[in-house]
Amino acid sequence: MELKMIKNIEPREFEKYELNRDRLLRLYRKMLEIRRFEEKVEELFLVKGILSGPSHLYLGQEAIAVGVLSALKDEALMVTTYRCHGHALAKGIDMNLLMAELFGKSTGTCKGLGGSMHASIYPEKGSIYATAIVGSGIPIAVGLAYSLKHQGKDNLVVCFFGDGAVNTGAFHEGLNLAALWKVPLLLVCENNLYAMGTKVERALSSKSIADRAASYNIESFVVDGNDILSVYIATKKAEKLIKEGITPVFLECRTYRMKGHGVYDKAEYRPKGEVEEWLKRDPLILFEEKLISLNYINKDELKRMDEEVKREVEGSVIFAMNSPILDFEELKNHVYG
Amino acid sequence: MELKMIKNIEPREFEKYELNRDRLLRLYRKMLEIRRFEEKVEELFLVKGILSGPSHLYLGQEAIAVGVLSALKDEALMVTTYRCHGHALAKGIDMNLLMAELFGKSTGTCKGLGGSMHASIYPEKGSIYATAIVGSGIPIAVGLAYSLKHQGKDNLVVCFFGDGAVNTGAFHEGLNLAALWKVPLLLVCENNLYAMGTKVERALSSKSIADRAASYNIESFVVDGNDILSVYIATKKAEKLIKEGITPVFLECRTYRMKGHGVYDKAEYRPKGEVEEWLKRDPLILFEEKLISLNYINKDELKRMDEEVKREVEGSVIFAMNSPILDFEELKNHVYG
Amino acid sequence: MGDVMELTYAEALREALREEMIRDERVIILGEEVGVFGGAYKVTRGLLEEFGSKRVIDTPISEIAIVGSAIGMALGGLKPVAEIMYMDFLTICLDQLITQASKARFMSGGKLKVPMVVRTQYSLGRIHGSQHSQFFPSWFLQAPGLYLALPSNPKDAKGLLKASIRENNPILFVECGVLYRSKGEVPNEEYLTPLGKAEIRRKGEDITIVAFSRCVNEALKASEELSKEGIEAEVIDPKTLIPLDKETILSSIKKTGRLLIVSDDIKLGGIGAEISSMVVEEAFDYLDAPIIRIGAPFIPVPFSQKLEQEYMPNADKIVREVKRLW
Amino acid sequence: MGDVMELTYAEALREALREEMIRDERVIILGEEVGVFGGAYKVTRGLLEEFGSKRVIDTPISEIAIVGSAIGMALGGLKPVAEIMYMDFLTICLDQLITQASKARFMSGGKLKVPMVVRTQYSLGRIHGSQHSQFFPSWFLQAPGLYLALPSNPKDAKGLLKASIRENNPILFVECGVLYRSKGEVPNEEYLTPLGKAEIRRKGEDITIVAFSRCVNEALKASEELSKEGIEAEVIDPKTLIPLDKETILSSIKKTGRLLIVSDDIKLGGIGAEISSMVVEEAFDYLDAPIIRIGAPFIPVPFSQKLEQEYMPNADKIVREVKRLW
């Protein structure tokens, strides 16, 4: 099959997609929040040694979470993975709660019981689930989407996962079921070219991920995941197809991890040239340039925004530090309900 | 992708494929052995009530086991499923041992410890494994084929499974790995249109099974599984591709179960018309007609052959009945080696 | 028509499903062959016709997706009852059942609930061989967040399944294949059998027998035999392994001073191991004799019917073991 | 250079792999990130460079296919050592490990052999949360045909792994994540640590402590503490759960009359349950006190480091429990 590559749009089309200066600046700001948040997390691990355990940063992929989630309605339900800080913020979860969860504090999204890999779980904001097991969120998202369809709700589920997930049995069984059941499900594969140290083509036998997805009779598109507008537009198109057909749609967003797999990974397995090339396509810089070229914002305003965001991030650290840890005796109350 | 349908051949091409009257009559006889064996098994279950437990007959699919296995060299290694009586006989396993296994006797292929669903396990004849768990044989076959490649052996593995297996995680992970590792593996999907009571399209989201297989970058063909010559030719072609490329090849053989899923299943979920249409394409009758039209055999000779085979089958029942059951105390000796 | 009717175990299960589906629109059935085929063992027969294909869903052979999508349905406000045809096939989908479903509530700080039932059955005793006869209930003692029911008769099958469907936690509901056609009295009136409440199926003073699933019947048979020899066994059917009704077990032991545990799983690391150890911890001083566990040997299940019968726990083995204490 | 060297647990494992790969061409490593990445915890670092990509194979994220293809390799005459990155991920591939690998020999009437090692590790104590900290060794007591090793120190890690690779049966080899960087003395000479042979790590007369994996160290620490108070504990490290060296355990108990079992799994239905029950069956009359089991509570593993530490068995808890007996 021929793969559909979704392209960027011209400013004259902005309105058609509910975009305008204000909206775009808010998208930018959300990306910046993720960027600064993750940089702080990295510092808390590596420089300050305050945080520990596994943590998977979203640096470099910000355009995907923000592009997808801002294009969808707030009530869209989300299922994601251990690399979930970006999705959490883009879904509107309070940064304080997210940071507190990373600190294992009782004020965190999961009361400190989930930790970094589940920190986005926050049903209050439609963030239903985050799994640390590669691929396992997909069948769950299919069932969640079935529940929407069954109850006749005008809503959809968005499910994020990585390129590595495509090779799991859960992916296969999940996509097959999604296609058979025709559920309102947006499958977003963040193809950052690596699963830990494994380059995507070393683990994937098909021509492309979108190609594999298409073999389930699911409409599949390839998107430049570092270009927020492409992601946004693709999501809008996908949403339309999903609603019209009550059917799943698949987006393969091509992107790149700025850092290692986990916070401690130095990612030495990646060729230097490759890293450099991709860093030039930093989604924040690309978007910044666009906004400046459109005269929507200037360097000074950007700087002020950045300072604001950094203060917000600092605030979240203080919030987290000052929060208590759950009492051990309370744990048993959360096993059964 | 466009699916390749492998067609039958003309008699003038027989030689090219190492076929001649003698060879064809032997193929026919093997199919007949399977037919009469399975009919006897059915009788032992349903009429005589001598056998019990689950048993899955091969009636109607004889052309596949015989076509595939006769086209391959004797040393080809086989992995199959619970529906394995046909594969066992076609691989040259002694009918007596097979029948004894169904009776749970110590003279059986697995000393009576495996039973019907594993009765084809007989490494002495290259029949390495038979699993009762749908899909699970595929990754095992991939590893087995890897061992051949790794050891530089000029041999291949043939792995049989049903249409239902295509939807399992094991299939997906197995095919992906087979394609990445480029192992000498012939994947034979016996698409008998049903997995228990589920028609293939109710469980499969892709256009066809061969189409799904092709998405792993594996050469895939569709074959008329009720026509032994098509199966034979397809296997010869596949074998060539496998050897040339040291690579897996996939055959989807379209066929039909003459009876229910298991011996007790009346298969009432199948439309009468459909059953009748397929029974007209009984692989034995098709082959018989061909052989007669080629003047390779006549009705009388066929009848004699049938009587011979029936006697052989009766003999296997007597052999099985007269065989002892393993002593319970011996079981513990077979757990570890 | 009296207060009770005779139903088979399979029929009782079907009644439970029907009643709960009528009562609560959110109840959905999914699994392999649950619809058109009526269930591999006909437990769901007729339900597709009655409730339609939106509520009785045939799935591909995809155990991961069956349990996984059931979790999603539960998170989305439905009450899925997923069927895994044989307990053996749970070995395919334990990531979903244990690593996902049973932990979802805890690791979300108590926010998520996964009200789902996974029905399955074990086929030991049906000549199914090594790969279709596995029974490993004790594993789930290591899976906090999950409940585990083991009905031993039609009445409990119905009552426990109804109660399970109304639960707010994920439940593994393990039926016993050899019991599907066995009959028993089931009340006509609606009833629920509470999880975590054992039943004393026979009173006795001399030894406590804790038995699960099919083995409850074996224990009752054995007790009649023992009674002839003057040994009166008290037979307890805990009905659910998680939660486990320790109180009923312990107070019986405090009376009898002796304990035998019998179930169809492999003795090593089986249900009996936990119950035995628990009793040693909590009632050591009441024990007048070593605790006896009866289970299957540390051997895969042999195919041959005769060998399979020798392999399984039964009334004779119980009688023999009990008598060793006297 | 003396007779021994100091190696970390991870290094010792690597040495075992290297030596066996040099010794036997049939030994093949496969798994996620075992090659280019050098293993998630660097156990296999350098082996790809040394042995090439035909013998050190990076796989996709496909646990089913990793274990499944390892079975095939073993059936084809190779000696695969498959790595499953975290024990939690075994819940994905237990069909292959338990329903296939461990039964293949039996259900073929003894004809098939599956000489393969599945290496994995449990990460309890490393702030990994509920889905990356599971430890459930007792499950495999229900999987006849499989062996299970639980090395507690670098020396055994090496010796057991070498012995496991030379075995003819499938082995689950469960490493302890928190121990990877801990150091210990390892002989320079080649050696094998036999499966099924326990080691008395400390002699004592007053109580027997059977400990597994990481908890052996906790038990030794606790023993020093107890010794100050005049209680001399005998600490036994069985090293393998299957086969289990019952003799060493039983003869110790016959001497001490008291038993405590400690391991990192959830106490309910854990290793301790089997050992406790076994001892009650075989040495009831020698017991002077109730058997104590220490394990994790019936709760998923909490993420927060402080809570995780409280959750885990440790020397303090052992001391406290032992003292309750005096």
Ligand SMILES: Cc1ncc(C[n+]2csc(CCOP(=O)(O)OP(=O)(O)O)c2C)c(N)n1
């Ligand atoms: C089933 C399973 N296998 C292995 C792992 C270990 N693991 C965690 S993340 C990861 C790589 C995933 O890569 P990808 O899906 O591309 O997502 P990314 O990390 O790049 O976002 C692996 C192998 C896991 N968590 N789950």
Ligand SMILES: Cc1ncc(C[n+]2csc(CCOP(=O)(O)OP(=O)(O)O)c2C)c(N)n1
């Ligand atoms: C993993 C798994 N799920 C379910 C089953 C129960 N089961 C046995 S055979 C079968 C149907 C398989 O159909 P197919 O693959 O088409 O093979 P066929 O029986 O038609 O030869 C099912 C569902 C099983 N054995 N294994």
Ligand SMILES: [Mg+2]
């Ligand atoms: Mg990736």
Ligand SMILES: [Mg+2]
């Ligand atoms: Mg079929």
